[in-house]
Amino acid sequence: MAGHPGQENTLKLIKGDFYWAGMNQFIKEYVSSCQKCSRTKNIHHKMFGLLKPLxxxxxxxxxxxxxxxxxxxxxxxxxxxxxxxxxxxxxxxxxxxxxxxxxxxxxxxxxxxxxxxxxxxxxxxxxxxxxxxxxxxxxxxxxxxxxxxxxxxxxxxxxxxxxxxxxxxxxxxxxxxxxxxxxxxxxxxxxxxxxxxVENTSTKQSPFFTIDGGKPIFDSIHILQDSPSGKLSTKLQSVQ
The missing domain is CATH 3.30.420.10 (Ribonuclease H-like superfamily/Ribonuclease H)
Incomplete structure (x- = not known):
């Protein structure tokens, strides 16, 4: 649902609704093992040179x-x-x-x-x-x-x-x-x-939050409120 946003943004999205011991390491390993990300994403850095902001x-x-x-x-x-x-x-x-x-x-x-x-x-x-x-x-x-x-x-x-x-x-x-x-x-x-x-690196919050003052609903979170065993896997799938 979130378009495979990477380790940091995946963690931020999940932290809004869940917490468990060892969460950071679990998410890091989970995202690192994503085959789609490995195939399609390249390591990139900021462009060199001086930028003139508008x-x-x-x-x-x-x-x-x-x-x-x-x-x-x-x-x-x-x-x-x-x-x-x-x-x-x-x-x-x-x-x-x-x-x-x-x-x-x-x-x-x-x-x-x-x-x-x-x-x-x-x-x-x-x-x-x-x-x-x-x-x-x-x-x-x-x-x-x-x-x-x-x-x-x-x-x-x-x-x-x-x-x-x-x-x-x-x-x-x-x-x-x-x-x-x-x-x-x-x-x-x-x-x-x-x-x-996803949180923008410049504004430190998502565009949705900047404009609307809140975040949109992930349906799977609300559907599984009473199902502890299904929360984690479904949430991770929705974030990915």
């Missing part, structure tokens, strides 16, 4: 970054993913899309999946050329019948945190997809949930 508004959904993950194998007509990250809470939205979309297509997708739930941001970061981003906003404003005079701050550059999200998403999908890798779109909602439910 200003982030302290208001949720006021500052977003958008990026495209492309060249996936076709999965029910989809071959790309639009990744939208709310830069204050680090909450992510993963949207399956068709390869080459126009600014008009992107405006409709944004309106259906982002604006309808969270309104317009004050700034957006994207590695797409500024002309494409400007055309996207023009199309969106036309559909919403909003004056183009509204000030939007554009940053036509790569946002490092979005690249990090892309890396995590790719690993998560590798855990779930079939051998032929042609069903990844069916696992995208689960990958989004698991990403937003």
């Amino acid at each position: 200003q982030i508004s302290p208001v949720p959904w006021n500052s977003l970054s958008m990026d495209f993950m492309t060249q996936f194998l076709m999965s029910n007509r989809f071959d790309s993913i639009l990744v939208v990250v709310e830069r204050f809470s680090k909450m992510a939205i993963f949207i399956q899309i068709y390869g080459k979309i126009t600014a008009l297509d992107l405006a409709q997708i944004f309106m259906n999946n982002v604006f309808s739930k969270n309104g317009l941001p004050a700034s957006i970061v994207s590695d797409r050329e500024s002309l494409f981003v400007s055309s996207f906003w023009t199309q969106l404003f036309q559909q919403l019948k909003i004056s183009r005079d509204l000030s939007i701050d554009f940053h036509a550059e790569t946002d490092g945190q979005t690249e990090g999200v892309n890396y995590i998403l790719k690993q998560s999908l590798q855990m779930y997809v079939s051998y032929h890798k042609d069903d990844w779109h069916t696992w995208l909602p689960l990958a989004e949930f698991s990403f937003n439910n």
Whole structure:
């Protein structure tokens, strides 16, 4: 359920509901023995060089970054993913899309999946050329019948945190997809949930907690309240 988040985050997820003697060592050994993690995860480190952090508004959904993950194998007509990250809470939205979309297509997708739930941001970061981003906003404003005079701050550059999200998403999908890798779109909602439910290293809390002030329910925990023998294995399975 949590997308194989690694030893540290698995421990944090389980600590919220359970405790037993030797828990840390047990979870460390359990996660280390995960065959899927061994096959799909690489050891990685922070990128070298100096980074110039972008200003982030302290208001949720006021500052977003958008990026495209492309060249996936076709999965029910989809071959790309639009990744939208709310830069204050680090909450992510993963949207399956068709390869080459126009600014008009992107405006409709944004309106259906982002604006309808969270309104317009004050700034957006994207590695797409500024002309494409400007055309996207023009199309969106036309559909919403909003004056183009509204000030939007554009940053036509790569946002490092979005690249990090892309890396995590790719690993998560590798855990779930079939051998032929042609069903990844069916696992995208689960990958989004698991990403937003894991503590972020920057905010020290999960995106869900930052936005909602709490954590979503794992059904298996509540179902097995009266079954001590089944608690541990089911909880570990749900976390993995």
